[in-house]
Amino acid sequence: MAKVNISDNVINRLPRYIRYLDSILSAGVERVSSAELSRRMGLTASQIRQDLNCFGAFGQPGYGYKVSELRQHIAEILGMNTTHTAILVGAGNLGQALLSNFRFGNSSFSLIAVFDVDPAIVGKTVSGIPVYHSDDIEKFIQGSKVDAAILTLPGYVANAMAERVTNAGVKGIWNFTNEELPSAAKGSIIENVHFSDSLQVLSYHLMESKN
Amino acid sequence: MAKVNISDNVINRLPRYIRYLDSILSAGVERVSSAELSRRMGLTASQIRQDLNCFGAFGQPGYGYKVSELRQHIAEILGMNTTHTAILVGAGNLGQALLSNFRFGNSSFSLIAVFDVDPAIVGKTVSGIPVYHSDDIEKFIQGSKVDAAILTLPGYVANAMAERVTNAGVKGIWNFTNEELPSAAKGSIIENVHFSDSLQVLSYHLMESKN
DNA sequence: TAGATTGTTAATCGATTAACAATC
DNA sequence: TAGATTGTTAATCGATTAACAATC
Secondary structure: OOOOOOOHHHHHHHHHHHHHHHHHHHOOOOEEOHHHHHHHHOOOHHHHHHHHHOOOOOOEOOOEEEHHHHHHHHHHHOOOOOOEEEEEEOOOHHHHHHHHHOOHHHOOEEEEEEEEOOOOOOOOEEOOEEEEEHHHHHHHHHHOOOOEEEEOOOHHHHHHHHHHHHHOOOOEEEEOOOOOOHHHOOOOEEEEOOHHHHHHHHHHHHHHHHO | OOOOOOOHHHHHHHHHHHHHHHHHHHOOOOEEOHHHHHHHHOOOHHHHHHHHHOOOOOOEOOOEEEHHHHHHHHHHHOOOOOOEEEEEEOOOHHHHHHHHHOOHHHOOEEEEEEEEOOOOOOOOEEOOEEEEEHHHHHHHHHHOOOOEEEEOOOHHHHHHHHHHHHHOOOOEEEEOOOOOOHHHOOOOEEEEOOHHHHHHHHHHHHHHHHO
């Protein structure tokens, strides 16, 4: 189904479309034109139509797009109607915050296990998910299908862990450490959430605004 | 100092340069060529030279770049040697995780206050930072210079709060909510950390890898 | 039908890559 | 000096924007 060669720019915009469509959907709007969307989102109508037409023709000439239909199409493209299994590695502050804060139920990911090295937490559950010892992670991955690993562990062990989980068969990594993960790069999919990169970019723009 | 019209693509790569330079710096490497950096980072040497030359000529023909010098230049560009003051709004799980987890000491941001509405936490300190009631946020901003606000509060109050802090004089927002912040857009700088966008992109690539 | 808006091709713009003279 | 590698201009490539015939 997936067409080849769709640029990352396009993919990265899809979640924003979802966000806006959800917002006008909850406001009861049934249909929307690319011109109307472009006004709200600060893109050009042309770009929106180009983006969508990478995946198919979802609109009707002279009418526009059915909001709920379009939303459903994009959700499908993003795999939001598929279930991916995931494990979380590192149940420290950040890991626990993610577990209790992030609505995995609204995502396409099902969290099936947590791993940590702290004896005080191994064997318990966090937000209803069982916590196992990190030593057992390969065994677990080989026993259950695990699509993705969420890395919320200290940076200095991130690379080694990325290598371990990908060697054991995990396909994707959601990387919350401020590390590059080059050793895991062999064909695995890495999505980085680099807090400090983002903060440095904010810092740059603050500087710029002062000039 | 800031030259105009430097593309976001370039700015967004700068933190990565910092990361790699730090890594080879701590390995004791003193000099590096654009070719060597390009191999490590998976960019072209041309692109690296183009990126850097947006800001000045930091290298020596026939020699390359002094790692520590180049690192220092980029840090300067990113405002990492300036101090920005920041407040954090919303001391729930995510806010507290950020407070205890993220090394603000390594950043150019100095966190001077936390705001929340929970009486159980107002008046105390979290990670050494005093917590005030959100009602007093305008008063505080007007009394102290506040460059940026970190939003780690529930999504449904994010827009209203963004508007409040920018009206009170805050210039930048580090937005951890999964909300767009259109109402704060009038001239303020917004850096988004949209967890679910990132996860949806990971989901897309996982789908793609299965095709 | 007339008006609106799509899907899609063509034109433009900007970003990346290649090339090379300058120079350490 | 000869070799290496920069800074920078030119060429290429890709992404965005504009235009418009097709069509609901």
